[in-house]
Amino acid sequence: MTSRFVPYATTPGRLFGQLISDIVVVVWVLIWLFVGMAVHSAVAIIAQVGQQVEVGANGIADNLESAGDQTRDVPLVGNALRGPLNAAGEAALDIANAGHDLDTTASWLAWVLALAVASPPILAVAMPWVFLRVRFARRKWTAITLAATPAGQELLAMRALANRPLAKLVSVDDDPVGAWRSQDAAAIRGLAALELRAAGIARRI
Known part of the structure; x- marks a missing residue:
């Protein structure tokens, strides 16, 4: 690979400046990636709560349904007991659905907020850096070709x-x-x- 294919200067001073700028940009991007991950983790806790509510409510609904089915064999009061148990099971299913909705919404919101927090500062630094590096690479290619x-x-x-x-x-x-x-x-x-x-x-x- 000849030097024209390497997007770095070969003069010591300019090469040092480019390497420093690369390190600064990488550190900056990593910092904001960690910030974005922290925001995602914080909001994802809400999603975990919703998931736990869904799992727990579904378990309660299954138990209530099973109990309602077993009351058929109870003389005299079997049907009377089955109605409230089934109603309670349906209420538990409603809670499970609400937990599922909370899980879905919070999971989506976690990614949106993470991107909203991390993307602007990353792009604000990375885009000018990419532009300057591409412009330098093109200038270097042209100069070496002319020489x-x-x-x-x-x-x-x-x-x-x-x-x-x-x-x-x-x-x-x-x-x-x-x-x-x-x-x-x-x-x-x-x-x-x-x-x-x-x-x-x-x-x-």
Whole structure:
């Protein structure tokens, strides 16, 4: 894999800055993921209560139904006892349904609140970071591709003349513009190297 495929600078200072920014973004994302998980866990407790109510109420309803069935054999009062027991079983089923609804709603709400809490701060940092990293990768790819051809080196040298500080330009040649116009190969390579370094690429051409 050549360096053009790696989305990092090869100049030490810029590479250090990129690594620090990566660490900061990762730590930031992890912090808010933990916050989101904490919110989810807190709301999920309500869902667990609903689940427990559902299970318990269903058990009571089953027991009441079984007791109602057994009262058939009781002489004289069997039917009288069966009616209240069945009614109580139906009430227990209503409670079980309410517990199920609470479980379902709280489980859904736990994820919604977790995403609502964690997503905005994560996206606020991650989106600019991704944009800057993609822009750097594209600039690096373009610069390395241009440096591979003589015409591309001339274009990089011209950009250096337009964008780099005068002190750096004269460090390449006392008359950088004249050297570029006269197609001085050494000066063009030096100017192109300045532009590459500005793009985060430490490369001799």
